[in-house]
Amino acid sequence: MLPEGVDGLVGCYPRLERPNLRVNFIASADGAVSVDGLSAGLQGPGDKEVFDTLRMVCDGLIVAAGTVRAENYDALRLTEGGRAWRVARGLTEFPLMVIVSGSLDLDPEQLIFADAPIRPIVLTYRAAPASPIREVAEVIALGEREVDLAAGVRLLHERGATQLLCEGGPGLLGAMIAADLVDELCLTVAPLLAGGQAGRIAHGPPAPPRRMSLRHALTREDMLFLRYGRAEPTEDRATPPGDR
Numbered sequence: 217m218l219p220e221g222v223d224g225l226v227g228c229y230p231r232l233e234r235p236n237l238r239v240n241f242i243a244s245a246d247g248a249v250s251v252d253g254l255s256a257g258l259q260g261p262g263d264k265e266v267f268d269t270l271r272m273v274c275d276g277l278i279v280a281a282g283t284v285r286a287e288n289y290d291a292l293r294l295t296e297g298g299r300a301w302r303v304a305r306g307l308t309e310f311p312l313m314v315i316v317s318g319s320l321d322l323d324p325e326q327l328i329f330a331d332a333p334i335r336p337i338v339l340t341y342r343a344a345p346a347s348p349i350r351e352v353a354e355v356i357a358l359g360e361r362e363v364d365l366a367a368g369v370r371l372l373h374e375r376g377a378t379q380l381l382c383e384g385g386p387g388l389l390g391a392m393i394a395a396d397l398v399d400e401l402c403l404t405v406a407p408l409l410a411g412g413q414a415g416r417i418a419h420g421p422p423a424p425p426r427r428m429s430l431r432h433a434l435t436r437e438d439m440l441f442l443r444y445g446r447a448e449p450t451e452d453r454a455t456p457p458g459d460r
């Protein structure tokens with residue numbers, strides 16, 4: 217059962233001693249990442265608590281421009297209790313907000329920028345066009361024609377943000393899988409058959425399959441909360457292709 221209350225939830229989704237890039241997604245039982253283009257239609261008991269807990273414990277939240285636009289992202293402000301939890305543990309009051317965009321086609325008046333408690337970072341590439349977003353965010357160019365995500369993660373580590381949370385979307389997750397940056401996947405499965413044309417949680421360039429290890433499988437009502445971590449070499453019992 218998914219625990220009730222902050223302490224129990226933090227116990228299930230702890231900060232780690234080592235740098236960690238944790239990804240959080242929700243999908244339907246048939247694998248859809250959205251209903252009518254948004255993730256809201258997938259929500260159910262417990263997932264908001266998990267979503268808020270993962271934000272509360274991270275140093276930096278990474279989200280891609282497609283999701284910022286589609287979901288009309290707000291500023292990362294946390295609840296009063298969440299901010300107090302962080303300050304009591306010597307963390308900054310708010311995590312860093314980090315947006316990945318090549319086009320820089322982002323609206324400076326969107327609340328993610330206009331209401332931001334600390335100046336967000338936008339990771340882009342060197343060929344990115346001029347954009348008014350440069351006035352409301354720290355724009356950092358990494359890579360020539362696509363954002364060098366590994367360099368972005370290194371830069372965040374250098375700034376002290378080692379516990380990273382990525383909220384997607386699928387294009388960013390696909391690029392992160394291809395760059396082998398994902399240490400952990402928190403996947404909520406909603407009891408829903410969505411059908412239709414919705415994509416899955418990752419799409420991107422081809423990448424070799426990577427084995428993950430199940431850290432927990434918890435439920436609340438009909439919702440399923442899976443947490444996978446990167447398999448240690450000793451856990452890597454993947455069946456050789458010829459033996460499948």
Ligand SMILES: NC(=O)c1ccc[n+]([C@@H]2O[C@H](COP(=O)([O-])OP(=O)(O)OC[C@H]3O[C@@H](n4cnc5c(N)ncnc54)[C@H](OP(=O)(O)O)[C@@H]3O)[C@@H](O)[C@H]2O)c1
Binds near residue numbers: 242281363365
């Ligand atoms: N169910 C869930 O948990 C969940 C979570 C998140 C999103 N979603 C859904 O997913 C959909 C949006 O996903 P999406 O795949 O279309 O978009 P996305 O992954 O959110 O964003 C893709 C955009 O991110 C930027 N980007 C990502 N990786 C990059 C790289 N390596 N180099 C340069 N730019 C990079 C580009 O921005 P520019 O276009 O600015 O260049 C690209 O167009 C929405 O329907 C949303 O509701 C669902």
